[in-house]
Amino acid sequence: MASHPLLVAPPEVLLKPISVPHRLLLGPGPSNLAPRVLAAGGLQMIGHMHKEMYQIMDEIKQGIQYVFQTKNRLTLAISGSGHSALEAALFNLLEPGDSFLVGVNGIWGQRAAEIGERVGARTHPMTKDPGGHYTLQEVEEGLAQHKPVVLFLTHGESSSGVLQPLEGYGELCHRYQCLLLVDCVASLGGAPIHMDQQGIDVLYSGSQKVLNAPPGTALISFSDKARDKIYSRKTKPYSFYLDIKLLANFWSCDDDKPRTYHHTTPVIGLFSLRESLALIAEEGLENSWRRHREVTAYLQERLQELGLQLFVKDPVLRLPTVTTVAVPAGYNWRDIVNYLIDHFSIEITGGLGPSVGKVLRIGLLGYNATRENVDRVAEALKEALQRCPRSQL
Amino acid sequence: MASHPLLVAPPEVLLKPISVPHRLLLGPGPSNLAPRVLAAGGLQMIGHMHKEMYQIMDEIKQGIQYVFQTKNRLTLAISGSGHSALEAALFNLLEPGDSFLVGVNGIWGQRAAEIGERVGARTHPMTKDPGGHYTLQEVEEGLAQHKPVVLFLTHGESSSGVLQPLEGYGELCHRYQCLLLVDCVASLGGAPIHMDQQGIDVLYSGSQKVLNAPPGTALISFSDKARDKIYSRKTKPYSFYLDIKLLANFWSCDDDKPRTYHHTTPVIGLFSLRESLALIAEEGLENSWRRHREVTAYLQERLQELGLQLFVKDPVLRLPTVTTVAVPAGYNWRDIVNYLIDHFSIEITGGLGPSVGKVLRIGLLGYNATRENVDRVAEALKEALQRCPRSQL
Ligand SMILES: Cc1ncc(COP(=O)(O)O)c(C=O)c1O
Ligand SMILES: Cc1ncc(COP(=O)(O)O)c(C=O)c1O
Numbered sequence: 001m002a003s004h005p006l007l008v009a010p011p012e013v014l015l016k017p018i019s020v021p022h023r024l025l026l027g028p029g030p031s032n033l034a035p036r037v038l039a040a041g042g043l044q045m046i047g048h049m050h051k052e053m054y055q056i057m058d059e060i061k062q063g064i065q066y067v068f069q070t071k072n073r074l075t076l077a078i079s080g081s082g083h084s085a086l087e088a089a090l091f092n093l094l095e096p097g098d099s100f101l102v103g104v105n106g107i108w109g110q111r112a113a114e115i116g117e118r119v120g121a122r123t124h125p126m127t128k129d130p131g132g133h134y135t136l137q138e139v140e141e142g143l144a145q146h147k148p149v150v151l152f153l154t155h156g157e158s159s160s161g162v163l164q165p166l167e168g169y170g171e172l173c174h175r176y177q178c179l180l181l182v183d184c185v186a187s188l189g190g191a192p193i194h195m196d197q198q199g200i201d202v203l204y205s206g207s208q209k210v211l212n213a214p215p216g217t218a219l220i221s222f223s224d225k226a227r228d229k230i231y232s233r234k235t236k237p238y239s240f241y242l243d244i245k246l247l248a249n250f251w252s253c254d255d256d257k258p259r260t261y262h263h264t265t266p267v268i269g270l271f272s273l274r275e276s277l278a279l280i281a282e283e284g285l286e287n288s289w290r291r292h293r294e295v296t297a298y299l300q301e302r303l304q305e306l307g308l309q310l311f312v313k314d315p316v317l318r319l320p321t322v323t324t325v326a327v328p329a330g331y332n333w334r335d336i337v338n339y340l341i342d343h344f345s346i347e348i349t350g351g352l353g354p355s356v357g358k359v360l361r362i363g364l365l366g367y368n369a370t371r372e373n374v375d376r377v378a379e380a381l382k383e384a385l386q387r388c389p390r391s392q393l
Numbered sequence: 394m395a396s397h398p399l400l401v402a403p404p405e406v407l408l409k410p411i412s413v414p415h416r417l418l419l420g421p422g423p424s425n426l427a428p429r430v431l432a433a434g435g436l437q438m439i440g441h442m443h444k445e446m447y448q449i450m451d452e453i454k455q456g457i458q459y460v461f462q463t464k465n466r467l468t469l470a471i472s473g474s475g476h477s478a479l480e481a482a483l484f485n486l487l488e489p490g491d492s493f494l495v496g497v498n499g500i501w502g503q504r505a506a507e508i509g510e511r512v513g514a515r516t517h518p519m520t521k522d523p524g525g526h527y528t529l530q531e532v533e534e535g536l537a538q539h540k541p542v543v544l545f546l547t548h549g550e551s552s553s554g555v556l557q558p559l560e561g562y563g564e565l566c567h568r569y570q571c572l573l574l575v576d577c578v579a580s581l582g583g584a585p586i587h588m589d590q591q592g593i594d595v596l597y598s599g600s601q602k603v604l605n606a607p608p609g610t611a612l613i614s615f616s617d618k619a620r621d622k623i624y625s626r627k628t629k630p631y632s633f634y635l636d637i638k639l640l641a642n643f644w645s646c647d648d649d650k651p652r653t654y655h656h657t658t659p660v661i662g663l664f665s666l667r668e669s670l671a672l673i674a675e676e677g678l679e680n681s682w683r684r685h686r687e688v689t690a691y692l693q694e695r696l697q698e699l700g701l702q703l704f705v706k707d708p709v710l711r712l713p714t715v716t717t718v719a720v721p722a723g724y725n726w727r728d729i730v731n732y733l734i735d736h737f738s739i740e741i742t743g744g745l746g747p748s749v750g751k752v753l754r755i756g757l758l759g760y761n762a763t764r765e766n767v768d769r770v771a772e773a774l775k776e777a778l779q780r781c782p783r784s785q786l
Contacts, residue, residue: 003585004462004585004587004590004591006462006678006679007462007463007464007587007589007590008458008459008462008463008464009459010459010674010675010677010678011452011455011456011458011459011674013451013452013455014452014455014456014459014667014670014671014674014675015671015674015675018433018436018449018664018667018668018671019445019448020436020437020439020445020449020664021439021443021445022437023437023438023439023440023443025438025439025440027440029657030438030440030441030657030660031438032437032438033437033438033661038435038437039435040411041434041435041436041661042431042432042434042435043411043413043434044413044415044416044425044426044431045416045418045423045424045425045426045601045607046413046414046416046418047416047418047420047423047740048423048608050414050416050734050740052412052413052414055412056411056413058406059404059406059407062404062406062407063404063407065401065404066401066402066403066404066407069397069399069400069401070400070401071400071401079473079474079477079609080472080473080477080634081472081634081656081657081658081659082656082657083633083634083655083656083657084472084473084634084656087632087633087634091631111633114633115633117629118629118630118631118632118633119631192396192397194397194400196400197397197400198397206657208438208657214438214659214660214661214662215441215657215658215659215660215661216472216609216659216661216662236510236511237511238484238511238512238631238632239480239508239511239631239632240476240480240504240507240508240511241473241474241476241477241480261745262476263474263475263476263477264422264423264474264475264599264601264608265474265608266474266607266608266609266659266662267423267607267608268434268607268608268609268661268662268665269607269609269659269661269662271411271413272661274407274411275411277407278407278408278411281403281404281407281408282403282407282408284403285399285403286399341443347440347443352654
């Protein structure tokens with residue numbers, strides 16, 4: 001074997017220790033890890049196909065069924081971030097030429113539409129300014145006009161702070177032979193969602209928001225209707241990694257068949273996810289919903305006392321996890337965000353996608369949703385508003 | 394807002410503590426986490442777009458350039474397992490109708506061919522029995538016949554234990570206007586690879602083998618030729634999550650443009666990956682290669698002393714990380730694997746894909762590649778061979 005001299009030397013930066021600051025993460029996620037989740041991140045590896053791992057996967061499945069409020073057997077965790085769950089949904093549900101209706105009232109709908117286009121669906125965006133939501137009537141018009149096989153809605157629109165109502169949408173979709181796909185990445189555990197009772201066909205979420213687990217795993221579940229659509233596809237999905245039939249086998253959602261190796265799952269990430277689901281099972285979903293509602297209401301009060309304007313006018317449409325305020329007149333949003341990081345080690349963020357420049361976003365997610373944290377961020381904001389440059393109006 | 398009663402109660406299993414046994418992982422991966430990597434898993438979260446995270450990502454990029462021995466700017470980590478890196482490569486390199494030549498001498502080539510088919514490439518497998526490898530002449534015949542745009546080869550064929558030679562293959566491919574894509578998931582850090590000097594156009598690896606980091610991140614790099622092919626595509630890749638142009642921006646491989654949010658990267662997984670790359674930078678690649686070669690040679694000696702037959706006959710073609718032995722006559726491979734787990738808490742595995750039933754696989758990966766571990770597994774195997782049922786021959 002010919003041998004080569006080394007062309008690239010060991011990088012100097014890697015010979016120094018890793019540097020990770022402590023931050024209070026009050027943006028729209030990732031949130032701080034709960035102590036028990038943190039502990040799980042320090043556990044030693046086991047094999048992805050060891051029986052103890054299968055046990056943990058079964059526990060995760062049950063945990064997802066609980067937080068989603070579903071009895072769907074086809075329920076599992078995806079080995080990737082929230083976007084990979086969205087791709088898993090669309091790659092498996094849509095075939096080229098299928099009609100796909102998308103509520104685009106912020107970045108997440110944009111992303112869904114983008115992926116719909118990529119897989120060759122006839123993609124119909126229903127575009128609204130950030131802050132908008134979809135009424136039953138608007139959805140019905142879209143369904144009647146485009147006869148989609150899938151409708152995408154975002155439950156917790158974290159770029160605008162809107163909570164999309166979901167009561168009646170599933171039923172409506174089913175009257176039009178359409179499947180309802182819902183993103184609850186930013187709302188799960190913070191705002192009520194009842195997958196089965198609300199007739200949601202595909203629901204997905206992320207690990208790094210209310211669940212306080214590290215990013216890198218995502219939750220997903222499919223109704224029988226969605227399952228049937230997938231199992232009667234004429235073409236294989238483009239992705240092997242996200243092929244739900246194969247994942248269903250590995251997650252043992254198909255009782256009969258023995259599990260076969262598909263890919264190496266993120267073992268440690270799954271430990272953390274398991275612990276985060278255990279925490280919410282212990283607290284109780286309804287308690288978690290109430291806590292988010294109350295603490296976020298307190299935040300909104302404190303923000304208004306500071307003279308800030310909530311971006312979402314109708315209280316019923318305000319997300320109880322991520323709060324948006326209009327960027328206060330005369331300020332550059334970046335100055336405020338930087339002030340909080342630099343002086344308080346607190347993260348809040350600006351807008352995202354269509355809401356950039358319009359809003360500041362403050363998240364109270366899971367373990368971080370406490371009155372103490374509201375007080376900390378409100379005090380920090382108060383100081384920022386005094387100290388940051390303000391142009392003459 | 395209508396409210397529903399809870400349909401699903403908190404799962405009992407989640408109210409019990411998580412249970413994770415201690416195991417010595419001497420299968421083909423995941424391997425045990427090195428202590429420093431384990432410590433990184435217990436660090437607290439920061440934002441995926443914080444400047445400290447960008448610094449860590451830059452360190453990872455440099456670490457990948459080092460372990461791959463490449464100066465490619467388009468070098469980054471994928472937020473998924475080894476398979477997601479393979480998909481990232483194929484989704485971005487191939488367009489429908491492109492000719493794709495695949496060395497299928499085990500499961501990894503099967504997987505590459507499967508993904509090639511899914512994305513609509515004209516996929517040409519060069520199929521061999523497990524244990525086979527590809528000579529320059531065989532590759533040249535394939536190139537001449539199929540005029541592929543991409544050739545896939547597996548450097549460390551972990552399902553058969555074969556080390557594919559790579560000297561001259563890049564040059565050969567380039568003479569035929571073909572890009573060379575190589576899987577080094579199971580060999581990186583254990584067997585010499587020189588991406589630039591060997592003319593490899595796309596190289597990818599996983600985190601959970603010699604690097605001793607948790608599964609969930611993967612390493613990938615693209616030569617300028619590969620980059621040009623990607624940047625001159627006529628169609629967008631099907632996947633947004635794995636779109637290399639977008640990832641290149643987020644990983645700042647495109648100097649000029651500011652980073653924009655793409656997806657939430659696996660922050661904690663990246664901490665671990667950074668630490669694993671730091672460990673190999675400290676040890677030095679050549680030392681790591683030598684250690685794997687020596688310790689695996691010692692393992693092979695011990696195995697032969699037990700009367701076991703190495704599956705790969707030619708010593709030059711033996712992978713210095715994952716060793717395959719023929720299942721000893723009269724034994725059921727499952728009995729041996731189970732004996733080691735049950736009595737010694739040591740994982741070794743059977744075959745995978747086409748090598749199932751043919752081999753036992755023993756991995757000495759990174760931190761686990763020590764003479765002590767060889768002694769432990771050899772002693773355990775000795776006992777298993779005495780105690781496991783053996784049919785009359
Ligand atoms: C509502 C919503 N959907 C989807 C995502 C995307 O998730 P990820 O960044 O994990 O890919 C996010 C992340 O912030 C989100 O808030
Ligand atoms: C050579 C090789 N390629 C690819 C893979 C796939 O990686 P993953 O299981 O992380 O998706 C493996 C995993 O064992 C491997 O050994």
